[in-house]
Amino acid sequence: MAYSLLPTPFLACRMAAAAAALACLTAAPHAQAQPAYPAKPVRLIVPFAAGGTTDIIARVVATGAGAALGQPMVVDNKGGAGGALGAQELARQAADGHTLGMATVSTTAAGPAINPRIGYDPLADFTPIINIAATPNVIAVHPGFGVRDYKAFVQLLKTQPGKHSYATAGTGSIGHMQMELFKSLSGAFITHIPYRGSGPALNDTVAGQVPIVFDNLPSALPFIQSGRLVPIVVAAPQRLPQLPGVPTFKEVGLEPVNRMAYYGIVGPKGLPKAVVDKVAAAVRQAADKPDAKKRIEDTGSQLILNTPEQFSAQIRAEFDVYKRVVDTQRLTLE
Numbered sequence: 549m550a551y552s553l554l555p556t557p558f559l560a561c562r563m564a565a566a567a568a569a570l571a572c573l574t575a576a577p578h579a580q581a582q583p584a585y586p587a588k589p590v591r592l593i594v595p596f597a598a599g600g601t602t603d604i605i606a607r608v609v610a611t612g613a614g615a616a617l618g619q620p621m622v623v624d625n626k627g628g629a630g631g632a633l634g635a636q637e638l639a640r641q642a643a644d645g646h647t648l649g650m651a652t653v654s655t656t657a658a659g660p661a662i663n664p665r666i667g668y669d670p671l672a673d674f675t676p677i678i679n680i681a682a683t684p685n686v687i688a689v690h691p692g693f694g695v696r697d698y699k700a701f702v703q704l705l706k707t708q709p710g711k712h713s714y715a716t717a718g719t720g721s722i723g724h725m726q727m728e729l730f731k732s733l734s735g736a737f738i739t740h741i742p743y744r745g746s747g748p749a750l751n752d753t754v755a756g757q758v759p760i761v762f763d764n765l766p767s768a769l770p771f772i773q774s775g776r777l778v779p780i781v782v783a784a785p786q787r788l789p790q791l792p793g794v795p796t797f798k799e800v801g802l803e804p805v806n807r808m809a810y811y812g813i814v815g816p817k818g819l820p821k822a823v824v825d826k827v828a829a830a831v832r833q834a835a836d837k838p839d840a841k842k843r844i845e846d847t848g849s850q851l852i853l854n855t856p857e858q859f860s861a862q863i864r865a866e867f868d869v870y871k872r873v874v875d876t877q878r879l880t881l882e
């Protein structure tokens with residue numbers, strides 16, 4: 549169903565001059581069939597568990613975006629299968645703007661690139677609205693693992709192949725994909741343990757169940773700053789002010805792994821342009837407020853807030869990058 553984003557024309561008609569009354573009467577039935585958007589709370593599917601970066605970014609903007617839209621924006625965590633379950637659910641919803649979803653590099657690029665049977669087409673099944681932020685990624689270890697820098701980390705993994713495991717936000721997530729790429733380029737061998745999101749992956753790493761985690765920085769940083777995780781290497785254009793002693797993947801000679809993650813909002817395919825523009829404006833307004841901006845930038849992330857067309861092009865380009873990685877490295881889900 550299409551939604552009018554203007555005040556109900558019928559009300560405007562009541563104030564119009566008598567000469568316009570006839571036109572108003574003929575317009576009214578059509579206008580009544582198009583309630584203003586949003587007509588009820590907007591559900592925002594987060595395809596990962598609470599406590600991960602997708603959840604963090606969604607919650608930074610949801611309250612403010614809901615206020616700008618005039619209806620609450622309600623975060624709904626649907627984690628599982630590296631974000632695929634939540635993305636599949638979004639793809640099945642009516643294109644009326646009342647169900648939207650967070651789209652990440654995992655759900656729109658890494659996952660579909662490594663798993664052609666993921667259950668949706670990342671390019672055709674969604675309507676891109678706005679990319680909110682780009683975030684660095686990090687490999688971190690439990691303090692008891694005994695290594696504190698990249699050289700010692702790789703050396704240990706190489707001398708004990710297959711002995712250790714690493715946690716990620718799920719199968720086909722960027723953490724999984726980038727760690728497999730790291731393994732293939734560095735010659736290290738470690739076993740993957742997928743979780744329903746970075747929240748549970750971090751919890752188990754901090755608890756010492758798994759020694760290594762590949763995560764996005766916003767969710768990992770508080771554990772690093774409190775000494776419960778030790779950062780080894782980051783994916784970021786340059787060293788981060790938050791972690792000045794930690795090298796980038798580029799510095800350690802692994803430039804292909806040096807890619808940021810992204811967090812944006814999409815709707816199901818066929819979302820009316822007027823809805824796309826209204827949601828984009830509301831999210832932009834919410835994320836651009838000084839406190840929201842600070843919360844995002846304090847995690848080493850960059851606010852993006854691009855246009856629907858730019859986000860669409862970005863998803864396509866990122867999917868192509870990961871498809872090439874999968875093909876050249878012959879990465880598989882097994």
Ligand code: GLU
Pocket residue numbers: 596597599600601602603631652653654655717721722723744745746747764809810
């Ligand atoms: N690693 C996921 C991504 O960047 C997000 C994980 C999470 O939010 O739990 O797509």
